[in-house]
Amino acid sequence: MMESSSPLPLPARVQLLLPEWMQHFPDPHTVCASDEDKVALAIELSRRNVDAGSGGPFGAIVFDAEGRIVAAGVNRVMPQHTSLAHAENIAFMLAQQRLHSARINAALAAPVTLATSSQPCCQCYGAAVWAGIDRLLIGARAEDVMALTPFDEGPLPADWIGELQRRGIQVVRDLHRQAACEVLRAYGESGPRY
Amino acid sequence: MMESSSPLPLPARVQLLLPEWMQHFPDPHTVCASDEDKVALAIELSRRNVDAGSGGPFGAIVFDAEGRIVAAGVNRVMPQHTSLAHAENIAFMLAQQRLHSARINAALAAPVTLATSSQPCCQCYGAAVWAGIDRLLIGARAEDVMALTPFDEGPLPADWIGELQRRGIQVVRDLHRQAACEVLRAYGESGPRY
Numbered sequence: 001m002m003e004s005s006s007p008l009p010l011p012a013r014v015q016l017l018l019p020e021w022m023q024h025f026p027d028p029h030t031v032c033a034s035d036e037d038k039v040a041l042a043i044e045l046s047r048r049n050v051d052a053g054s055g056g057p058f059g060a061i062v063f064d065a066e067g068r069i070v071a072a073g074v075n076r077v078m079p080q081h082t083s084l085a086h087a088e089n090i091a092f093m094l095a096q097q098r099l100h101s102a103r104i105n106a107a108l109a110a111p112v113t114l115a116t117s118s119q120p121c122c123q124c125y126g127a128a129v130w131a132g133i134d135r136l137l138i139g140a141r142a143e144d145v146m147a148l149t150p151f152d153e154g155p156l157p158a159d160w161i162g163e164l165q166r167r168g169i170q171v172v173r174d175l176h177r178q179a180a181c182e183v184l185r186a187y188g189e190s191g192p193r194y
Numbered sequence: 195m196m197e198s199s200s201p202l203p204l205p206a207r208v209q210l211l212l213p214e215w216m217q218h219f220p221d222p223h224t225v226c227a228s229d230e231d232k233v234a235l236a237i238e239l240s241r242r243n244v245d246a247g248s249g250g251p252f253g254a255i256v257f258d259a260e261g262r263i264v265a266a267g268v269n270r271v272m273p274q275h276t277s278l279a280h281a282e283n284i285a286f287m288l289a290q291q292r293l294h295s296a297r298i299n300a301a302l303a304a305p306v307t308l309a310t311s312s313q314p315c316c317q318c319y320g321a322a323v324w325a326g327i328d329r330l331l332i333g334a335r336a337e338d339v340m341a342l343t344p345f346d347e348g349p350l351p352a353d354w355i356g357e358l359q360r361r362g363i364q365v366v367r368d369l370h371r372q373a374a375c376e377v378l379r380a381y382g383e384s385g386p387r388y
Contacts, residue, residue: 007222007223007262008222009217009222010216010220010222010263010265010266010288011265011288011289011291011292012211012212012216012217012288013209013210013211013212013288014208014209014210014211014284014287014288014291015207015208015209015210015291016207016208016209017206017207017208018206018207022204022206023203023206026204028201028202028203028204029201068201069204071204071205072204077296078296080291080296081290081291081293081294081295081296082287082290082291082296083286083290083296083297083321083324083325083326084278084283084286084287084321084324084325085296089278090208092277092278093208093276093278094204094205094206094207094208095205096275096276096277097205097208097209097274097275097276098205099275100275101275102271102272102274102275102276102277102279103277121320121324122319122320122323123317123320123321123323123324124320125316125320126315126316126317126318126319126320126321126348127277127278127317127320129316129317129348129349130277130278130315130317130348131277131278132277154320154323154324155323155351155354155357156351157349157350157351157352158351158352160349163349
């Protein structure tokens with residue numbers, strides 16, 4: 001592939017696809033009024049992603065101010081050969097491309113919320129700074145992910161919550177933390193495939 | 195678009211495209227032997243991206259151990275409505291999807307290098323941790339970006355270089371720093387479009 005004598009044209013298109021089962025879940029009519037309900041749905045995505053063998057044990061959803069789903073994502077790193085294909089990043093990109101807006105809350109009334117089954121890693125943390133969200137709801141903590149799965153969470157600023165709050169992003173942790181940990185534990189114990 | 199009575203199906207596909215002028219530049223036969231040459235080419239991408247009006251003043255290239263281009267990216271945030279579409283992220287994703295490997299250096303002999311016209315922001319910093327590179331070559335510093343353009347670089351770990359080095363990623367800064375700054379300055383002074 002990399003012969004210098006006749007190299008291929010350089011690649012010019014990135015594509016990321018959700019798994020087929022997400023054509024049927026979540027229902028686009030879903031309304032999640034509470035913070036707990038929003039994270040519970042993200043955790044349910046993480047569980048179904050593991051059960052389907054379609055990626056790692058992580059789910060994330062962008063909600064509008066009324067609790068309606070703008071876009072939902074799951075981890076697709078291994079199936080799509082893309083280290084950026086974490087659940088949060090996919091949800092951000094799908095929401096932005098749907099709305100034709102590089103900042104989600106430039107196109108929707110505040111507050112825009114990201115609910116995620118586990119604390120964002122260093123990569124999705126940085127993406128959350130620019131994505132245009134007003135609230136970040138988290139299930140499992142980074143230490144849960146690292147205790148229960150092979151995944152590293154990477155280096156964060158020491159005051160990562162404060163850095164988000166100073167940029168207008170409220171952080172709420174430990175929502176259904178145990179339920180999120182159950183998915184992580186089951187994944188870790190079953191022999192990770194992704 | 196967001197009517198709860200009859201919502202659209204949830205989005206399921208992310209697509210990111212390079213600008214058309216990149217069909218002709220850089221030449222896939224290019225070999226950049228030195229660190230300086232690698233960053234110079236990333237800076238040239240940043241310059242052409244501004245001149246073409248196809249995104250912000252940033253370019254990045256993944257090189258293999260022989261100095262051949264695996265994938266090249268430019269900033270596409272505003273044209274593609276995607277806050278993740280920074281030059282570094284696009285180069286990472288294009289390289290990984292070309293190689294069918296979520297870690298670039300799992301598919302290529304070491305060292306794999308990312309050359310970028312400016313220091314990665316918080317988002318691309320985190321992505322660099324997982325992308326599978328061995329070396330990170332940087333033109334302009336974060337303080338240059340923030341002094342010369344409207345862009346913020348976001349929160350990083352205090353010892354961001356050390357965190358990368360502890361994960362096996364060597365960092366080299368200030369390669370053609372002034373040339374990189376010239377592109378940033380011209381962009382900032384012309385009235386940013388992206």
